[in-house]
Every structure is written in structure tokens, then in C-alpha cells.
Amino acid sequence: MRQPLTRKSKVGDVLQHPLGRDMLFRLSLQTGVAFSLIDNAFVRALPLTILKYVGGGVIDLHFIDAFLTLLNSEKATPQPEDNVVRPAWWKEAVIYQIYPSSFHDSNGDGLGDLAGITEKIPYLQTLGIDCIWLSPIFGSPFDDQGYDIADYKNIAERFGTLDDFTKLLETAHASGIKVVLDLVFNHTSDEHPWFVEALRDPSSDKRDYYFFREGETAPNNWTSFFSGSAWNHYPAQNVWALHLFSEKQMDLNWDNAKVRGELAGIASFWLDRGVDGFRLDVINYVSKAAGLPDGNPGIGKLIGFTGIEHYVLGPHLHEYLHALSKKAFLPKDAFTIGETPGVGREMGKLLTDPERAELNLVMSFDHLETPGHDRFDDYAYDLEWYKQYRIAQSGHVGGRYWQPLFFDNHDNPRMISKVDPEPRTQPQLGMLLNALLLTGQGTPMLYQGQELGMVNADFKSIEELRDVESLNMWQERVVEKGEDPKGVWQKIVAGTRDHARIPMIWDDTPYNGFSSVTPWLWTAHNETPNAEQQCQDSHSVLSFTTKLLHLRKKHTTLIYGRERFVKAKRKGYYGLYREGEESFFVEANLTRNGMKRPHRMQGALLLSNYGAPDARLRPYEVNIYRCEGSLD
Numbered sequence: 001m002r003q004p005l006t007r008k009s010k011v012g013d014v015l016q017h018p019l020g021r022d023m024l025f026r027l028s029l030q031t032g033v034a035f036s037l038i039d040n041a042f043v044r045a046l047p048l049t050i051l052k053y054v055g056g057g058v059i060d061l062h063f064i065d066a067f068l069t070l071l072n073s074e075k076a077t078p079q080p081e082d083n084v085v086r087p088a089w090w091k092e093a094v095i096y097q098i099y100p101s102s103f104h105d106s107n108g109d110g111l112g113d114l115a116g117i118t119e120k121i122p123y124l125q126t127l128g129i130d131c132i133w134l135s136p137i138f139g140s141p142f143d144d145q146g147y148d149i150a151d152y153k154n155i156a157e158r159f160g161t162l163d164d165f166t167k168l169l170e171t172a173h174a175s176g177i178k179v180v181l182d183l184v185f186n187h188t189s190d191e192h193p194w195f196v197e198a199l200r201d202p203s204s205d206k207r208d209y210y211f212f213r214e215g216e217t218a219p220n221n222w223t224s225f226f227s228g229s230a231w232n233h234y235p236a237q238n239v240w241a242l243h244l245f246s247e248k249q250m251d252l253n254w255d256n257a258k259v260r261g262e263l264a265g266i267a268s269f270w271l272d273r274g275v276d277g278f279r280l281d282v283i284n285y286v287s288k289a290a291g292l293p294d295g296n297p298g299i300g301k302l303i304g305f306t307g308i309e310h311y312v313l314g315p316h317l318h319e320y321l322h323a324l325s326k327k328a329f330l331p332k333d334a335f336t337i338g339e340t341p342g343v344g345r346e347m348g349k350l351l352t353d354p355e356r357a358e359l360n361l362v363m364s365f366d367h368l369e370t371p372g373h374d375r376f377d378d379y380a381y382d383l384e385w386y387k388q389y390r391i392a393q394s395g396h397v398g399g400r401y402w403q404p405l406f407f408d409n410h411d412n413p414r415m416i417s418k419v420d421p422e423p424r425t426q427p428q429l430g431m432l433l434n435a436l437l438l439t440g441q442g443t444p445m446l447y448q449g450q451e452l453g454m455v456n457a458d459f460k461s462i463e464e465l466r467d468v469e470s471l472n473m474w475q476e477r478v479v480e481k482g483e484d485p486k487g488v489w490q491k492i493v494a495g496t497r498d499h500a501r502i503p504m505i506w507d508d509t510p511y512n513g514f515s516s517v518t519p520w521l522w523t524a525h526n527e528t529p530n531a532e533q534q535c536q537d538s539h540s541v542l543s544f545t546t547k548l549l550h551l552r553k554k555h556t557t558l559i560y561g562r563e564r565f566v567k568a569k570r571k572g573y574y575g576l577y578r579e580g581e582e583s584f585f586v587e588a589n590l591t592r593n594g595m596k597r598p599h600r601m602q603g604a605l606l607l608s609n610y611g612a613p614d615a616r617l618r619p620y621e622v623n624i625y626r627c628e629g630s631l632d
């Protein structure tokens, strides 16, 4: 049993602790201080209190005490990666995320729907993906685009009916495509009957489904991810209720066994209908520290959200996930991927070790911003960071552990635009990004439109946006605090999630074939060639991605093969061997400038985003070879 960490502990003791290593890695990301400046022999020997000199003065003894409390709450130590391959369909699959509101509108109301997805199953089958993850399709007022669920066992009217869902599921399964639903179990809509009853009747048993507190002032200093306090006040009842996200997304009290039982029942309801698994929204936030204590102001300043240390990995998280898995997921062999913001490599192991029976995969976002940046910073994302991140992960997955590999999703701007918005190199860059995912050791996840090389939209004003996170940010910072609108708009344009929610581009009819009327979210956006055009162009991002998807399916070494990076110190150069029954080599130029090839090998070219290699590597060039021996 590990000794508890104290103020007298050394940095090295903290790095030995799974949560400690991850939290120090997170600290390096937030501050931009290279992790190697923390994780080295000299600093390891120093007392933990040395951290006071990192983080620009926000780290004091109170911060360190809060940090230690969080670390000491995790008693387990992850098993080492054993490199024993454990085949599973979700390791071999490529998962395609669909944002239903923006995928395809079949009934001309400007909103995507389930029948529209069903119509596109043949397109997805031809593309070669193996599983679709649908962002929430359940009854909701859509304050947070469906991540505020009011009816877990019914389909939102805008998307269709349960019969439409059954038709979609059957069509997908008949086409060899599995279906994963997005369950939001950390919170419900404030229009969910449970919350309506709980607010109306303090003596109802639903009251304890949520975090209600009485009193003149907010129960603690926690802040919401969507601006402002994490507490709603209901003056008529003189009561407060917790919401980590929007004011209409009310946190469920997982300490109440009835809540856990209800949620297991919801998961079983969908599994009984034939669903193959779930993406579980912010699932690491569900266990809150007893008493809901105030957050450390320094941590709040550093991370940007006060109170986060009291729920990012709460005291009962493992226990609750294990129980839910045993009760609902394991009996149906359901696949589960937890969305776990802030969870690092070592904690990810504790959440996904098959012997612990909690989750199959977790997805975090440490790789989506370079150190010292957040999503709302307008900066050029350097793919060298992604390479270093992947190298740090490599060797920690492959057998006991596995990882998702992704860039785009519904919460992030398009990665092409983050790396290099230059239209000239957009197709090559789009193919490079997809190749990095589809040749890595992990489960690739493509977000709708990524197979086309879609980029950010050209938003001109706040009135064009629909994302509650962006709208709240504008309201709080410009309207309420009077900040400079230009500066706030620049941040919103850099990071708004609406970039990824602009509708798909199918053909050259009005609204790109998404709908016959003005879509719910619409603005002029980059003239990326539409799916129909790209289907007919053998050099398009779509054609390249399709070929690569089918190549991956054909060669299990591209799935289970060991990873070996070469010339890792050559900035901007990506050289990766995948070795098993066969051997493949992936070389890429991660930069917008030409580059001398630093590594030679003998191999047969299988795919190139420039058609064929040249003497030097061109901007964003990626080549995939099958090896006939290599000259290391």
C-alpha cells in the first residue's frame, strides 16, 4: 500500500503516484512549462513545495494541500502494460461520430434527423467505417444541443421516433456498422420530470436525485464550464441547485443509490434494443467530494474552473463505474468509452484495465491544445506536439490498455484550421491528419466531415452562433462585464464549438444537400469540395481516407502491430513503424515547409497524399509503405 503523500514528499514521490504523474503533466500543459523540466532526476529529488515556483504564483501551501488531498484519495496503482494482445471489435473498428442535428435533414425542417442518417448508411459503408457514435438523440429542450436530456427513453421529436431509431439500427447492423449512443449521466435537463418534481416538492424522493442546498448564499465557490456560478438560485423555494454546465443541466447525485439504479436501467433499456455500446459524457465528474467543499482559488485560476479538484476524479468514481458496468454493460458485452476531461495516461489505465471492469476506453483532450494554450487561444497548433504526445503514450497501450485516436469532434474547432488555415494545403493536411489516426495503435475516431477535410466556418457575428458555451461567454464578458467585444469575439471565433457543428457538405444543391431550407446553424463556409465531388476525384481527401480505411481493415498489423518511432528528435518529422506479421512504415512532414527525408527504408509504396513520394518531403506529405526490411 502506497504511503500517503505529504507536504514533505519529494516531486519524485508525486511522479510515482498515478494521479500525481497525470496532475503534474496537466500542470505542465496549463503553464506551458515543459514536462521534462518537472520529470527529471534533479527536480524529482526536490521537495514538493518547489511547485510554488511554477504556475505564476497561484501555487501556495493551500494549493498543495488541496492537491495532496486529491492525490491521496486514489489508492490504486495501475498494472503495467503487458503487451498481451486482447482482440476486441472496438479495437479493430474505426468509429465515426455523427452530430445528428448537422448530418442530414430528411424532412426539410432545417434540422438533421435519424431518417437522414439512415439514408446515408450506404455512404458510410462505402467509406469503410465500422461503428457510428451518435451525439444525444433523446428528448431534450436542446439548451446544450441535446446534452441536456429530459427523456432518456424516447427520441427527440426533431430527430424522429423510436421506430425511426429501430430502422436506423437495423439498417446500420445490416451494413456491418455498429451503433454507439451518447449517454449523459452526469446531469439531466432541468425539464426532466425528476428535476421538475424535485424542485416543486422538497419532500419528494427525487429531491435527493440532485444537489439541492438551502441558504442565503451559494453553497460554495464552484464555477460552471459555461460561465458564472455552478449554482442556480430558486428564490421562491429559497434553494440552490448544482450545475457544472449550463443553468439547464442539473447535476445528478450519484451518491444516491436510486439514481445509480435509474441510470443502469436506462443503459439496459437501450442495450435491450440492440445498441452496441455507449459514449459516456463527462463520466469522470459523477462522484463529488463529500460536503461539496469550496475549491482552491489557485487551482481554479490555473485550470480555469473553480472546484474542479472536488469532482474531476471523485472519491467513489471507480466504485460507481464498476457497479454500473457489472449491472448494465458487462451482461450485454456492451462497449463503453468514457469522455473524461482532465484524466491523464495513468488514471486512464485505472479506468480501463479489463480486470477492474469499469470502462473499455477513455477519451481525454490533452493532445488537442499545445502546452500553455486553451481552445480559445488563436494560435497555430504544432503537430510536433501531437507526435511527442503519441510517443509518450506509445508503449503504455497495445495489450492491457488501448486508446482512442482522434482530432475533430463536436466540441472542438476543425484540426485542419487549428494547424494551418491555408486553403492551398488544406487537402494534403486533411489527408495527413486522417493518416496519423488511421495508422496508429488505437481505435481511430473520425468526426463527420473529417473524411472530406472540412474546416472551420467563417462566422462573422455572435448572432450566427448557437452554442450555449459561446453565447454565455459573450453575455458574461461583453454584456455583463463590458469587456472589449473585439477581443472576446476573437477568442470565441478561435474556440467556438459551432465550427464543428456546421452541417455536412453533401452536394452542390442549396445548403450543400444538407437540407432544402435554411439550416438551424448556417454561415458561408469554406469551399471544401462536397462529398459528391470528392467521390468522383481519386485524389480527394475522401478517396484517400476510404483507401486507408480499407487498407487498415486488410492488415491487422496496422491495428495490433507494435509501434516504433524513428528520428523522434527531428522536429516536424514523423517516422513510425508498425510491426507484427508484416511491417509498415509511415513517414510524414508535419510542417508547411519542405523537408529533407531523414530516414531511408526499403518498401513498397501503398499510399501517398501527393500520389507518389519525391526526393524531399513536401508540406504535410504522408507516405505509407509496406516494408521489405529497413535501413535504420
Ligand code: TEU
Pocket: 144, 147, 148, 184, 225, 245, 281, 282, 339, 341, 410, 411, 469
Ligand atoms: O463535454 C465536456 C467537455 O469537456 C467540454 O464540453 C468542455 O468541458 C467544454 O467545452 C468547456 O471547455 C461534454 C460534451 O461533449 C459537450 O458537448 C457538453 O456540452 C458537455 O459535456 C456537457 O454535457
